[in-house]
Amino acid sequence: MPKMKTKKSAAKRFKKTGTGKLVYNQCGNRHLSTKKSSKRKRQLRKSKTLSSAMTKRTNNML
Numbered sequence: 001m002p003k004m005k006t007k008k009s010a011a012k013r014f015k016k017t018g019t020g021k022l023v024y025n026q027c028g029n030r031h032l033s034t035k036k037s038s039k040r041k042r043q044l045r046k047s048k049t050l051s052s053a054m055t056k057r058t059n060n061m062l
Contacts, residue, residue: 005062014050014058022058028048 014022028036029044036044050058 004060010058010061014062016062017049022049022055024050 014024015025025047026044029041033041
Protein backbone atom coordinates (compact mmCIF):
# COMPACT_ATOMS: atom_id res chain seq x y z
CA MET A 1 0.00 0.00 0.00
CA PRO A 2 1.41 3.43 -0.90
CA LYS A 3 2.02 6.17 1.62
CA MET A 4 -0.80 8.56 2.45
CA LYS A 5 -0.49 12.02 0.98
CA THR A 6 -0.28 15.00 3.33
CA LYS A 7 -3.32 17.27 3.34
CA LYS A 8 -1.59 20.54 2.49
CA SER A 9 -4.35 22.68 3.98
CA ALA A 10 -3.79 21.01 7.36
CA ALA A 11 0.00 21.17 7.04
CA LYS A 12 -0.17 24.95 6.66
CA ARG A 13 -2.39 25.36 9.74
CA PHE A 14 -0.86 22.99 12.29
CA LYS A 15 2.66 22.52 13.63
CA LYS A 16 3.86 19.61 15.74
CA THR A 17 5.63 20.29 19.03
CA GLY A 18 8.43 18.20 20.47
CA THR A 19 6.03 16.22 22.66
CA GLY A 20 3.71 15.45 19.72
CA LYS A 21 1.00 17.99 20.45
CA LEU A 22 -0.41 20.13 17.64
CA VAL A 23 -0.24 23.93 17.79
CA TYR A 24 -2.36 26.32 15.73
CA ASN A 25 -3.10 30.04 15.55
CA GLN A 26 -6.55 31.20 16.60
CA CYS A 27 -9.00 32.71 14.15
CA GLY A 28 -10.72 36.08 14.45
CA ASN A 29 -7.75 38.43 14.48
CA ARG A 30 -7.59 39.54 10.84
CA HIS A 31 -10.20 42.29 10.54
CA LEU A 32 -13.16 43.91 12.34
CA SER A 33 -10.88 44.47 15.31
CA THR A 34 -12.22 47.88 16.32
CA LYS A 35 -15.20 46.37 18.14
CA LYS A 36 -13.04 43.80 19.98
CA SER A 37 -11.52 44.65 23.33
CA SER A 38 -7.76 44.95 23.66
CA LYS A 39 -7.74 41.97 26.03
CA ARG A 40 -9.52 39.83 23.45
CA LYS A 41 -7.15 40.91 20.66
CA ARG A 42 -4.13 40.22 22.85
CA GLN A 43 -5.38 36.72 23.67
CA LEU A 44 -6.09 36.00 19.99
CA ARG A 45 -2.41 36.61 19.16
CA LYS A 46 -1.33 33.56 21.16
CA SER A 47 -1.27 30.09 19.67
CA LYS A 48 -3.35 27.26 21.09
CA THR A 49 -2.82 23.51 21.42
CA LEU A 50 -5.30 21.17 19.81
CA SER A 51 -7.46 18.97 22.04
CA SER A 52 -6.58 15.30 22.35
CA ALA A 53 -9.76 14.23 20.54
CA MET A 54 -8.98 16.39 17.52
CA THR A 55 -5.25 15.53 17.59
CA LYS A 56 -5.90 11.90 16.65
CA ARG A 57 -8.03 12.95 13.68
CA THR A 58 -5.65 15.69 12.51
CA ASN A 59 -2.53 13.48 12.74
CA ASN A 60 -3.97 11.36 9.91
CA MET A 61 -4.05 14.43 7.68
CA LEU A 62 -0.44 15.35 8.38
